[in-house]
Amino acid sequence: MIPEFGHFALILALCLALILATVPAWGAWRGNSVAMSLAPSLAVGILVFVGISFGCLAAAFLQDDFSVQLVASHSNTLLPPIYKFSAVWGNHEGSLVLWALILAFWTAAVALFSSQLPLLVLSRVLSVMGAISVGFLSFSLITSNPFARLLPGAPADGADLNPLLQDPGLIIHPPLLYMGYVGFSVAFAFAIAALLGGRLDASWARWSRPWTNTAWAFLTLGIMLGSWWAYYELGWGGWWFWDPVENASFMPWLAGTALVHSLAATEKRGLFKSWTVLLAIFAFSLSLLGTFLVRSGVLTSVHAFAVDPERGMFILVFLALVVGGSLTLYALRAPAVSSRVSFAWVSRESLLLCNNVVFLVAALTVLFGTMFPLIVDALGMGKVSVGPPYFNAVFVPLMALLVPVMGLGPVSRWKRDSLSRWRGELIIPTVVAVLCGITLPALHAPYNIWVALAVLLSSWLVLGLVKDFWERLRSASTTAGGLRRLTPGYCGMVIAHLGFAACVIGIVATSQYSVEHDLKMDPGDTREMAGYNFRFIEVAEVSGPNFVAQEARFEVTEDGVPVASMNPQKRRYLASGSVMTEAAIDAGLFRDLYVAMGEPVGDNGAWAMRLHYKPMVRWMWLGAILMAIGAFTAAADKRYRRQRKALPTADEAVLHGA
Amino acid sequence: MHPVRKQRLYLVLFIALFSSIAIGLVVYALRGNINLFYPPADVAAGLAPVGQPIRVGGMVLENSIDRAEDSLAIRFKLTDYEANVEVVYVGILPDLFAEGQGAVASGVLNEDGVLEATEILAKHDENYMPPEVTHALESSGYDEKGNAK
Structure with a gap:
């Protein structure tokens, strides 16, 4: 019965979404405040019913209910x-329910945390989000019902989850x-509501900013x-492939980054309104x-599930409606708001x-590189x-152009600044950055010009921030007072x-300095790489909850001092029989030191082994975490939630800093 | 000119300049970096260029995998059951690479019609077939097991 409850809850959620998409919007149009005030409770109602539906689906998985087709084909009794x-x-199917x-x-968060929003705006925003919910819920119910049963003929055991997905990283x-x-x-709904x-006006930008920052932070963490x-997990030590699906998540991130910054200009100075x-x-x-690229199966990718043209068509039509509709509205209304x-x-x-x-x-x-193969086809x-060389050739110069501007940004002032002031502010950072760029890469022989350039650019960026931070503290009477005066928005930007x-x-650094070797190794062999000695001791049989594995034992030493013992595995999953590489890091x-097993070579116990030495690879992910923390910090700024009696003038807003 | 208009003009000029730099970069990058897909039948018929990066996809022919004893070199044949293409590759293969399974090899065709592969892609789960392989089999008119349709 549980799956049927889930199905029914999903249908109820769709009905509520239909009401949310129409009634409050009608109320906003006719000025009917009763219809408008329905919106928040409808939003919460949708959350409750989609939540119930998701809970039922999760229950079906946890109880090994193999009469549900989805569970039978993606789970197994042995699965932890x-x-x-x-x-x-x-x-x-399940990922669509998660999406919904x-x-x-x-939607419910907007309904609950927007007490300072005028009812008119709130009802429009929630209506737009309700309309998006209608799209996704009907997509789920019409083309990819997660609760479809396999009756009669439920299998005794399921076909197992793809081993690649059996990983803590894939849980979150x-x-x-x-x-x-x-x-x-949310940002989209606010924009449509404004149109x-x-x-x-500035208050519109102030309402959108925390939501956009939060979404951007989550997207950064997700990527x-x-x-x-x-x-x-993939066992070859790459961290970015310019795979179409990676691009699919990266493009909204790039556009979102632009949005976060243009919202700043719109809020502070009332600029770039229609652009934002x-x-x-x-x-x-x-x-x-x-979503369309990932879910329609038009691409070769780890993320492509079973191909179904009907689904692709549905999303394509939905996409055309959303993009076409909103752009038409934009064309009609943008002159009024510019x-x-x-x-x-x-x-x-x-600079922004x-x-x-x-x-x-x-x-x-x-976008062009991702769509080009589809267009040609x-x-x-x-x-x-279109492979990684294309993306690297285009993307890297663009980012290199960006960083000099980024260094200037924090030091610069709104409205009107002067070049001579910039010169005065930045002469010391420039000299120090050049020195860093010349000296720091010399720590790692041979001297690498690309690393030098990267160090130059990022130290310029960091020093600009430090300089500005220091100026702010110095201008206050005490250090503690200066620290208190820093707004969360400013701190978030710095982080x-x-x-x-x-x-x-x-x-x-990791692209330039990495050393990668694919080798044939016999047990007992020692290989030297980047100053580390990798000794391959033996291969042992081990077993896990739902797999058996061959585990290689490696001992790594540096100048005779033990550094690590590394145990990469080659796993065979019992239910599906599929083989997977588990790298040791x-x-x-x-x-980072990275060892992965290839396949046995010859008959006397030799294996193909993949040994990597990856300098500073963690900095990339730590940097992304910092970016997300910064965005969360900025979103937590109190002034976004403060109720304003009167709108501030542009000059007042400037006083609040970044 | 009105100052706002003038500013807008400069803005448009700036964006136009910047976009043309970007388009230049795109065209330059595309020239060397796209590679075309060929089914084995086309390669055997001599339609694929020699010495340029291409991709070839099909099923790995049964009993065609030949591994070297002392290195990571491997030699195998990709087939669409109409023609075979010999592929050589040095390195570690994906986990799901096996005889009778679909695979896509990207590399350069040499004078002898052997593909010197730099990358091998296999499917990533049991029920998934790379679209290129499906396409190659469709055009040769055989199914995955090699039976004529």
Whole structure:
């Protein structure tokens, strides 16, 4: 009965979403406050029913109810309970329910935490989110019902979850990523509501900012976890492949980054209003496009589940409706909301504009590289693939252009600044950055020009931040007083930008300094790599809850001193019979050692082994975590929640800092 | 000109300049970095270019895998049951690479018609077939087991 309850709850949620999408919107149009005030309770209602539905699906998985088709094909009695639970979203149907749940969660969050919003705006925002819910819930119910039964003929045991997905990283990666993806629907809903109302002012930007920052932070964490998972789970030590599905999550991130920054200009100075709205539409459309790419099976990827043209068609139509509808609305209404404010070229505004152009162009080039094979295929011109060299060639120069501007950003002032002031502020950071760029890479022979460039750029960025931070403390009478005066918004910006610098260093250092060897090794062999001696002792048989494995025993020494004992595995999963590599990683702040098993070679116990030395690879993920912490900190700024009696003038807003 | 208009003009010029740099980069990067897919039949028919990066996909022919004793070199044949292409590769293969399974090899075709692969992709779960392999089999008219349709 439980799956039927779940199915029924999902249908009820769809009905509530239909009401939410229509009645409050009608109320907002006709000025009917009773209809408008229905919106928050409907939003909570959707969360309750999608929650019940998700709970029923999880119960079916945890109870090994193999009469449910989804459970039979993605779970197994031997699976550890935590993976039975994460198997709920380790497949197409279940991941859609998760998507709907998270959308319901965001909708309810907007309903509950927006007491300062005028009812008119709130009802429009919630209606838009309700309409998105209608799309996803009907997609789930019509094309991919998660509760379909296998009756009669339920199997005695399930077919097991894909071993690649049996991993702690995969328990939290999809929910975090979806929190980010779906979170942009809030910014989108605010933008659409503003267009519908024809009123776009500083308070609109102030309402959108914390939501956008939070969504962006979740998306950053989700992408970071995905990259980390690929690194240790796929067994070849790569952390970013420019795989279409990675791109699908990266494009909304790029657009979202642009949005976060242009919202700052819109809130503080009332600038770029219609541009910000367009970015909000763009970021969410890219999230939807990502869903389409991943879920329609048009791509070769780890994330592609079973191919079903009907599903692809549904999302494509939904995408066309959302993008087409919102762009039409934008075309009709944007002239009414566009800003009439001018700004000086030497000012923080123009630097933020640079940020926007760079990130948007980056998003478009990634979009182009991802869609190009699909377009060529659709035109019948053959099957091509666009590989990492394309993305690196385009993306790396763009980011290199960005960092000099990023270093200037914190020091610059709103409205009008002067070049001579910039010169005065930045002369010391410039000199120190150049010195760092020249000296630091010399610590690692041979001298690498790309690392030098990366160090130069990121130390410029860091020193600009430090300089500004110091100026702020110095201008206060006491240090403690100066610290108190720093707003969470400012601190968040500093943390996130430091994270970006760490990320740049990590990516460049690990790409340039990594040593990778694929070798044939006999038991007893010792190989030297980057100063470490890897001794292959033996291969032993071990067994886990649902697999048996051959485990290689490695001892790693540096100058005769033991560093680590590493035990990579080659696992055979009992239910599916599939084989999987489990890499052994000795992690460190400045270097990772990585050993993975290939296959047996010859008959006398030799194995193909993959040995990697990866300097500073952790910096990349730590940097991403810092970026997320920064965004969360900024979103926690109290002034977003304070009720304002009167709107502040632009000058007052400037006093609040970044 | 009105200052706001003038500023807008500069803005448009700036964006246009920047986008053309980006487009230039894109075109430059695309030139060397796209590789076309060929089914084994096309390679055997001599339709695939020699010395350029390409991808070939099909089923790994039964009893065709030949591993070297003293290195990680491997030699195998990819087939769409109409023609075979010989592939050589040095390195570690994906976990699900096996005879009778679908695989895609990317690399460069040499003078002897042997694909010198730099990367081998196999399917990542039991029920999934790379779209390229499906396409190759469709155009040759055989199913995965090699039976004519």
